[in-house]
Every structure is written in C-alpha cells, then in structure tokens.
Amino acid sequence: MSNLSIIWDISKTHLFSKKKQTMVAALGVTFGISMFIIMMSFMTGLNQLLDGLVLNRTPHVQIYNNTDPTETQPTDSYFNAATNLNYIHSIKPKSRLERIHNALPILSELKKNKKVNGATPQTICKVFYIAGSNNLNGIISGIDVTQEARLFNFKDYIVEGDINSLIKKKNGVLLGSGIAEKLSLSVGDKIQILNPSGTSFSLSIGGIYQSGMAEIDDIQSYVNLKMAQQILGAGSNYISRIHVKLNDMEDAVPFSKLIENIYDVSAMDIKEANAQFDTGSSIRTLISYAVSITLLIVAGFGIYNILNMFIYEKMNDIAILKATGFTGRDVMLIFIFQALIIGVLGAALGLGVGYGASVIIDNIPFNSEALPTVKTYPVNYDPLFYITGIIFALVSTFLAGYLPARKAKKLDPVEIIRGQ
Amino acid sequence: MKPILETKDINKYFTDPVEFHVLKDISLKLERKEFVSIMGKSGCGKSTLLYILSTMDTNYTGELIIDGKNVSHESKDNLARIRSENIGFVFQFHYLLPEFTVLKNIMLPALKLGKFDHKTIKKNALEKLEILGMQEQADKKASRLSGGQKQRVAIARALINNPKIIMGDEPTGNLDSKNANIVFDILRELSNELDMSMLIVTHDKDFAKKTDRIIEMEDGYIIS
Numbered sequence: 001m002s003n004l005s006i007i008w009d010i011s012k013t014h015l016f017s018k019k020k021q022t023m024v025a026a027l028g029v030t031f032g033i034s035m036f037i038i039m040m041s042f043m044t045g046l047n048q049l050l051d052g053l054v055l056n057r058t059p060h061v062q063i064y065n066n067t068d069p070t071e072t073q074p075t076d077s078y079f080n081a082a083t084n085l086n087y088i089h090s091i092k093p094k095s096r097l098e099r100i101h102n103a104l105p106i107l108s109e110l111k112k113n114k115k116v117n118g119a120t121p122q123t124i125c126k127v128f129y130i131a132g133s134n135n136l137n138g139i140i141s142g143i144d145v146t147q148e149a150r151l152f153n154f155k156d157y158i159v160e161g162d163i164n165s166l167i168k169k170k171n172g173v174l175l176g177s178g179i180a181e182k183l184s185l186s187v188g189d190k191i192q193i194l195n196p197s198g199t200s201f202s203l204s205i206g207g208i209y210q211s212g213m214a215e216i217d218d219i220q221s222y223v224n225l226k227m228a229q230q231i232l233g234a235g236s237n238y239i240s241r242i243h244v245k246l247n248d249m250e251d252a253v254p255f256s257k258l259i260e261n262i263y264d265v266s267a268m269d270i271k272e273a274n275a276q277f278d279t280g281s282s283i284r285t286l287i288s289y290a291v292s293i294t295l296l297i298v299a300g301f302g303i304y305n306i307l308n309m310f311i312y313e314k315m316n317d318i319a320i321l322k323a324t325g326f327t328g329r330d331v332m333l334i335f336i337f338q339a340l341i342i343g344v345l346g347a348a349l350g351l352g353v354g355y356g357a358s359v360i361i362d363n364i365p366f367n368s369e370a371l372p373t374v375k376t377y378p379v380n381y382d383p384l385f386y387i388t389g390i391i392f393a394l395v396s397t398f399l400a401g402y403l404p405a406r407k408a409k410k411l412d413p414v415e416i417i418r419g420q
Numbered sequence: 421m422k423p424i425l426e427t428k429d430i431n432k433y434f435t436d437p438v439e440f441h442v443l444k445d446i447s448l449k450l451e452r453k454e455f456v457s458i459m460g461k462s463g464c465g466k467s468t469l470l471y472i473l474s475t476m477d478t479n480y481t482g483e484l485i486i487d488g489k490n491v492s493h494e495s496k497d498n499l500a501r502i503r504s505e506n507i508g509f510v511f512q513f514h515y516l517l518p519e520f521t522v523l524k525n526i527m528l529p530a531l532k533l534g535k536f537d538h539k540t541i542k543k544n545a546l547e548k549l550e551i552l553g554m555q556e557q558a559d560k561k562a563s564r565l566s567g568g569q570k571q572r573v574a575i576a577r578a579l580i581n582n583p584k585i586i587m588g589d590e591p592t593g594n595l596d597s598k599n600a601n602i603v604f605d606i607l608r609e610l611s612n613e614l615d616m617s618m619l620i621v622t623h624d625k626d627f628a629k630k631t632d633r634i635i636e637m638e639d640g641y642i643i644s
C-alpha cells in the first residue's frame with residue numbers, strides 16, 4: 001500500500017463518516033457548476049441565434065450608389081481652394097438614379113474574386129399596394145432567389161409558401177406579412193400594385209415574408225429581379241444594390257474600402273452596419289461569466305468553511321496521525337484529497353444537472369414574432385463549458401481546501417494533546 | 421552497550437504568557453530492555469519531557485540521542501520517520517481514530533512506515549491484538565470500545581512497528597486498579613519478551629514500585 005493510497009483511504013473514511021456535510025459542500029459546487037453551464041449554454045445559445053439572425057443574413061459588404069452631396073464641389077477644383085476661400089450655401093445632392101452605374105461588370109468581377117463567396121444584385125422600386133380604395137406605400141425588391149437563399153438564409157424569412165414560386169411564376173411575389181395581414185391576403189391570391197409612374201401590375205402571391213421587424217414587414221415584398229426591372233420600366237442592367245458575402249467576415253472592412261476605391265460606388269461593411277449588435281453580444285457573455293464565477297466562488301467559500309470545520313473536529317486525529325509517524329505533508333494531503341473529492345463529486349453532479357437543465361430549456365417552446373423559424377429556447381452545447389466547469393471546480397475546491405489543509409499541516413500535535 | 425535513549429542538558433522554556441523555565445538541565449539515560457517510570461508532582465514537567473523525548477516537541481535546547489543517533493537537529497519529516505520506527509507512544513487518553521476499525525487503527529502507523537506489505541501488516545496487527553486479548557474486537561469501530569479496551573488497543577498500536585522504546589503518559593491514569601494491573605503486566609511482559617524499553621509517566625506508586633527504576637522530578641529538575 002503506497003503512501004498516497006493510505007492517505008486516500010483516510011480521506012475517504014473521514015468523508016464517509018460525515019456524509020451530510022460532504023453532501024452539502026458538494027451540492028454547493030454542483031449548484032455553482034450547473035448554474036455556470038446553464039447560463040453559458042443559454043446565453044451563448046442566444047448569442048449564436050442572434051448572430052445567426054443578423055450576421056448570417058446580413059451581407060458582409062453592401063454596394064450601393066451614394067446620393068450624398070459630393071465632398072469636393074466643382075468650384076473647389078476651378079478656384080484653387082488653397083488660395084481662395086470658397087463659400088457655398090445650401091448644398092443639395094444632385095439628382096442621380098438610385099442605380100449602380102456599371103453594376104453588371106462589377107458583379108461579374110466580384111464573382112471572380114477569390115475572397116468572395118457570392119454576390120447578388122437587387123433592384124429596388126417604390127410601389128403602392130392596392131387594396132380597394134386604399135393604397136399602401138411599399139417597397140418591392142427584385143432578387144436572385146437561389147443566390148439569396150444560398151448566401152443569406154433567405155428561406156428563414158418565408159413563413160408560408162415557397163421561395164421557388166418566384167422562379168416558377170414570372171409575376172410571383174413574396175409578400176410582407178404586415179401587408180398580407182392588412183389586405184387580408186394569403187398564399188395563392190393575387191395583388192395589384194402601382195409603380196411610381198402609375199402603371200399597374202398584377203402579382204401572384206407565392207409566399208409570405210416575415211423579417212420580425214414590423215416596420216419592414218409592413219412595406220417590403222420580394223419579386224424576381226426581372227420582374228422588378230419590368231415594374232420600374234428599366235433594362236436588365238438596372239441594379240440598385242449588390243450584396244456581397246465574403247469567405248471570411250473579417251475581410252469585410254478592407255474589402256469594402258477596396259471596392260470604394262476601385263469603383264465609383266459606396267460600400268458599407270457589416271461591422272459598420274451592426275456596430276451596436278457586437279457590444280450586446282459581448283456584454284451578455286461578460287455578465288454570464290461574472291455571475292457564474294461569483295457562484296463558483298461562493299461554492300468555494302462553502303468548501304472552505306466545511307473543511308475548516310472538519311479540521312476543527314479532526315484535531316485529535318491530526319495529532320494522532322502526526323504522533324504515529326505521518327508527516328505534516330501527509331496530513332495536508334488528507335484534507336486536500338477531501339476537498340478534491342468534494343469538488344469532483346460536486347462537479348460531476350453539476351455537469352449532469354447542468355446538461356439536464358440545458359436539455360429541458362432546449363425543449364421549452366419559445367415562439368416569437370421576430371424569430372419565425374425558432375420554436376424552442378436556444379441552447380449551445382459547447383463541450384468547452386463543461387471542461388471549463390470541471391477545471392474551475394477543481395481549481396476552486398483545491399484552493400478552498402489548500403488553506404485549511406495548510407493549517408492542519410502546521411498544527412502542533414503536542415499543543416492538541418496537551419489541550420485535552 | 422549504548423543506551424537506547426539519552427539526553428544531555430535539555431532545557432525548555434515556555435514564553436507564553438510569561439517566560440517560564442519548565443525543564444532544567446535534564447540528562448538521563450534509558451538502557452535497552454529497561455522499564456523506567458517517571459514520577460513527580462503535577463505540573464513539574466513530566467509530560468513536557470515526554471513530548472521532547474518522543475521527538476514530537478522540537479522546541480528545546482540540549483541533545484537527544486536515540487539508539488546512538490543524535491536527533492536534536494533533524495527536520496520534522498525525518499523525525500516523523502524516526503518516531504514511527506523507534507517509538508511507540510501511549511497517551512493518557514487512548515487517542516484512537518474513532519471512525520476506523522480497531523484493526524485499521526493499529527495498522528495505520530505500519531502502513532505509513534511501509535516496511536511490510538498490507539497482508540503482513542494485518543497479520544502483525546492481529547498478533548498484537550492477541551497479545552492484548554483484544555482479537556475479538558478487531559473489526560469494531562474504535563469509538564465503540566470501553567475506556568480500558570481503547571487503552572489496550574492504543575498499546576497494540578504502539579507495538580505495531582516493533583519500536584525499541586514504548587513511552588506512556590499516565591497510560592493507566594483513567595483505568596481502575598484491576599485494568600491498571602492488566603496494563604502493567606502487559607508492559608512488563610513486552611519489555612521482557614520483545615526486548616523493548618519502557619518509559620512510563622505515572623502517579624501510581626504501586627505501579628512505579630514494580631518498575632526497574634523510578635526517575636523523580638521536581639520543578640523541572642530530575643532529583644533522582
């Protein structure tokens with residue numbers, strides 16, 4: 001029997017004789033670990049869901065034609081601004097078409113670029129949806145449905161009907177859910193629209209589109225790219241926007257700068273478009289960590305207290321062991337082992353409880369207007385949380401056990417025996 | 421032949437609450453197989469001396485020589501080993517580990533010393549229990565024994581590593597005279613048969629009279 005196995009044996013016997021306190025201490029750890037796992041799984045699940053919502057559906061780079069006034073006015077180039085002081089009041093943007101000037105060549109060049117996963121054109125037109133004597137203001141975007149579905153999970157937005165209806169029927173439309181509700185229309189019905197110049201078109205509703213944001217769903221519908229160009233009375237080179245998905249999202253910022261430099265267009269990257277979103281994610285993660293770590297520290301204090309009590313109760317045993325040839329280190333190990341047994345028991349139970357609770361949360365129905373494809377609460381089963389949980393449990397129980405154990409190591413057996 | 425245990429001018433002070441010179445120039449010798457008792461008034465320093473001799477207390481000046489080896493300046497860990505190899509200690513209050521069985525209590529010091537395997541140690545422990553007439557109690561929890569039984573188990577434990585010296589601090593102090601006699605007879609037998617030296621603190625004059633030699637202490641001095 002090696003030294004460690006004797007010490008192990010003593011630790012076990014001590015703990016077994018104090019089943020209740022051992023359980024209480026272990027349950028403290030269990031509580032800490034399971035809360036850690038539940039919080040992290042749920043919070044990061046939520047983050048991933050939102051990331052998925054926003055990041056997977058948002059183009060990494062959006063290319064459009066800027067209608068802002070130009071920064072250098074013609075006067076500046078005519079009268080040298082360095083030697084003259086030019087004042088121009090009331091600058092207004094020049095009337096320009098909302099189309100990208102040379103969209104088709106840009107599109108084909110983008111598609112050839114190695115960094116680009118895909119690029120899709122959109123043609124946007126303002127329309128009126130006709131409902132009896134009521135006209136609803138709205139926007140219809142012409143899209144390349146297969147590309148949109150492949151690159152930006154467009155399918156997630158379609159709550160009824162089928163996106164392929166746009167391909168099957170030339171005049172198919174995916175109608176915004178708010179519009180459908182207001183006009184009491186459903187899949188299979190027809191809808192009349194007016195373009196800005198007053199021409200009317202009849203579209204066939206192939207599906208209902210719902211983004212989850214009422215202000216969009218009340219105005220936005222989608223048709224085939226060709227159909228949109230036809231509504232505008234424009235040619236097949238009339239394209240208002242190009243949405244680009246890159247292979248690596250991190251390239252978005254330099255890539256959008258590059259595009260602005262090469263072509264006479266504006267480009268907005270996803271970071272710019274979703275700046276506030278990023279902070280939300282990281283704050284949620286931070287809060288989860290803070291709460292979990294607090295819980296684990298509280299559990300650690302629990303172990304510290306109980307072990308301190310054990311040592312107090314076991315004074316005589318410590319004196320005996322030391323008097324019969326056990327070293328201070330042996331005695332210290334006895335209590336560290338006890339702490340670790342409590343930690344391992346508690347952590348194992350905590351992993352089980354954490355996993356169980358996660359599965360339960362994962363099955364709780366969660367229906368939200370904003371997230372039509374999500375049916376239950378999101379949970380992220382990342383093994384990393386479980387590993388972190390175990391490591392944290394062991395480290396904290398070790399520390400919580402180490403301090404009292406070191407005290408036991410230093411206890412003078414003579415003092416204890418004399419104290420009787 | 422060298423004495424099994426020898427001290428040279430051991431002095432010890434307590435500093436708390438006031439400086440107090442508790443042991444004064446203690447020089448003594450314990451021969452092999454010798455059965456010696458220590459007597460003296462309460463508070464004269466007998467227990468204090470015994471803790472030093474047993475190497476548990478290292479806070480003293482002077483020299484302690486066990487089996488020819490000066491151990492006055494050994495580290496605590498070394499002393500733990502020297503102690504378990506050479507000295508068996510019997511306390512006034514039996515001091516068993518209450519959660520463990522009688523057998524385990526006896527085996528633990530030997531398991532720690534690690535000289536024999538588990539099986540041999542178990543056999544030895546049962547032998548020691550038999551010497552003390554306690555073999556039926558081997559699997560009982562130590563907390564379930566009577567005072568006299570505990571005292572005998574404590575002696576069995578002191579014997580397990582076949583030490584050269586057995587030290588006892590009033591081992592019969594809380595036993596009735598019948599049990600005290602049994603314990604004395606056992607110790608006597610052990611010193612005769614197993615060649616162990618005995619150093620026993622006692623207040624019991626009858627007990628002391630039966631030993632080979634009485635060391636008399638007073639006020640921190642050995643007076644005879």
Ligand SMILES: Nc1ncnc2c1ncn2[C@@H]1O[C@H](COP(=O)(O)OP(=O)(O)OP(=O)(O)O)[C@@H](O)[C@H]1O
Nearest residue numbers: 418434436437442461462463464465466467468469
């Ligand atoms: N830790 C300590 N601090 C200060 N004084 C102490 C300490 N321990 C013991 N003493 C004192 O040292 C003296 C000797 O104590 P010790 O226990 O050795 O006496 P003893 O001879 O064993 O007495 P008894 O026969 O009652 O057991 C006593 O006066 C006691 O008060």
Ligand SMILES: [Mg+2]
Nearest residue numbers: 466467468589
């Ligand atoms: Mg005493």
